[in-house]
Amino acid sequence: MSTKHTKKTRDTKTRRRVLISCGFVAVTGAVLLAQQPVTFDRILRADREPHNWLTYSGGVFSQRYSALTQITPANVRNLELAWVFQTRGPAEPTEKFEATPLVVDGVMYTVMAPNHVVALDAATGRMFWMYSPRLSTLARVCCGRVNRGLAILGETLFMGTIDGHLIAIDAKNGRPVWDATISKPELGYSFTMAPLVVKDKVIMGPAGGEYGIRGFIAAFDAKSGKEIWRFNTVPGPGEPGHETWPAGSDAWQRGGGSIWVTGSYDPDLNLMYWGVGNPGPDWNADPRPGDNLYTDSVVAIDPDTGKLKWHYQFTPHDEFDYDATQIPVLTDLEWRGRTRKVMLWANRNGFWYVLDRTNGEFLQGKPFVRVNWAEGIDGKGVPKRVLNATPEGTLVYPNNQGATNWYSPSYSPRTGLFYVPSWMDTSSTYTKGPAEYKPGNQYVGRFPTMPVAPLRTGPGAVNQRLPEEAWGAIQAFDPKSGELKWQFKMSDVTDSGVLSTASDLVFAGGREGYFFALHARTGELLWKSSVGGQVSAAPMSYAVAGKQYVAIAAGSALFVYGLRQ
């Protein structure tokens, strides 16, 4: 659907036409929304309804790209705050607010930490309902009691919880429809990612790689919550890949392989792609000689059966916590004379990759930050490792938090550029220490030291570092040439995702507490807003009654901007 946006007008005919073009029926001021169930076909063709945001990354290709064009490089300076939604009890406002909202026909759904769901009027931020599940006190989470978002199918929302449940919630009244117990929270299994809906299934996997979990990706029947299939990200005896774990050892049973962020889906190939987290223990690889599949890998899985089609491992036998906790970004590219179905992937290990998503073939891999642990990647896609953790300590670039992390990148089909939130010039010293598994306790080895805090910390100054000790950037790469096109520098690192739009804008933020707009072709700063708290979420865009909005969670609030009328 081509979307037209016009300024508010008193011309009733014009107004009605605009509203109808966006799927609304107007009753003087009150917008009665045609709220149709979200079929999987709508999710697949989300590009036809850019006023909505139907899945975590905006579409199954996970480009985090909005086709809306009302806000442009010429008028973005007129962006102003439309409304703010503050987190509130029983939510935990001191936690990071990491969720990307969904918007369906004028209603916004999002999650406050850790698992409190709200439905809001997307035009005003006023609340329709709130759902707060009772959570087990046994939940163990390494990196925040957080949630990154919801999935929707029909009239049902789906949320994983930090205490190992998957809950289906009625989108109209905020009441639970079913509540499935998936994993044991006391052993460190938690669900923090937005689930992915493929056909009639809800698919997700657990966080918990710092607690000696054995990771998996599992599909659940959207109607009942019944588990349909499970793919173990750490293969057991008899499963392909088990040979990459030490023979005669049970290291695989606590081998990690978390799923931190939502996967992507290619309907033509009928394949899903998921990034798999680090092996356990994180920083002492002695208990697990071998490549440790499928940790630090992308896996291509048939959504109907859960069978593995192919895999590609970015960091074999990892001891630097370089998990592949990134969103697989899919696009089709003219690649050296022919169109190829590719996957773009900026990895925590400091390299960004172009892979053929039909078969996992390695096409290109280049560093995008300072890297010293490997001297590039060989022709088969294997990193040429030169450093390991030692008992004396090894200084490694990039740092433990990675060159990037779970922060959503973006790809604009208009500019052909891949936008990556990046941690620049970061290092950690890895010192090999003992790692003993005790159920429910962290199973990691010795924590590396680093000049920049891995997570938002408590009171006090947050950035008194030297420039060379760590900084942040939004970087734009041309996948075809591998070139860096531009770089927007920040004095602090960024935990923000990136949104690109069809009007050549890029939105992002940073740990410093700014949310800003850049020109997608040059990186020029066009607009900024001080949000007074760390951006630890990804932006998205939507429209209601012909007006485009951009939303970002920061600190403990959700900020929504639109053009001054």
Next chain:
Amino acid sequence: MRTAIICGAIVLLSSAASAQEHGYTAADIESGGRLYQSSCAGCHGTTGDLVAGIDLARGQFRRGTSDAEIAAIIRAGIPGTTMPPSAFSETQAATIVAYLRNMATARRGATATPVPPRGDEGRGRTLFTGKGECASCHRVNGVGPRVAPDLTEIGAARSAADLQQKLLDPNANVRAGNRYVRIATKDGGTISGRLLNQDTFSIQLIDTNERLVSVPKSSVREHTIMRTSPMPSYRDKLGAEEVADLVSYLVSLKGVRP
């Protein structure tokens, strides 16, 4: 005013009776009530049912049964949840327990309904979808219309006595979350449904077509929040045994979390 005084007297009498069972004085309950309203009601609500899935007036507590256990929770909080520790002394915490133990009586006040006899849950389920026609308005476990309150967890949030009272006298205690609103718009239209939220400038509701609607008051000619329940009384429609059966079924609806 006169009615209020009579109601208040009955509350005190009821409280005294209950207090004897638990060894509290009316003064304890009154004192605990003040502490509760100043320190607890901010989260739990003045009637103890503001936190979803928790109704302090039910007299059943998930994490403790004895008065001492509940007092300990009031003092120490519940780690890992939003229930914080407090600075209450043991005596103060005990008076809050006294208040909680008598909260249901206080809340029902003059219309206090005796605990109904136990009915048959299976027959109640049949009545719910059949003769009672409850399922034509209410939703349970994802099935049924959404305009009336969803009853999936009603048995975890309401006592049998409350539910019986609701069936027999729907207008006796219409809770804030179950009110209906009728809006006449300036262009001659009408919108009605269950009130979800309101502020100075807007009203949010789920309308009769099950749409989530946000109406700016600038477009509203007038709006009326209904003080009565659209639910019919079952006093003359069902026999006493059938009401007991229906209540038993409703009490069995504990929600979907295993």
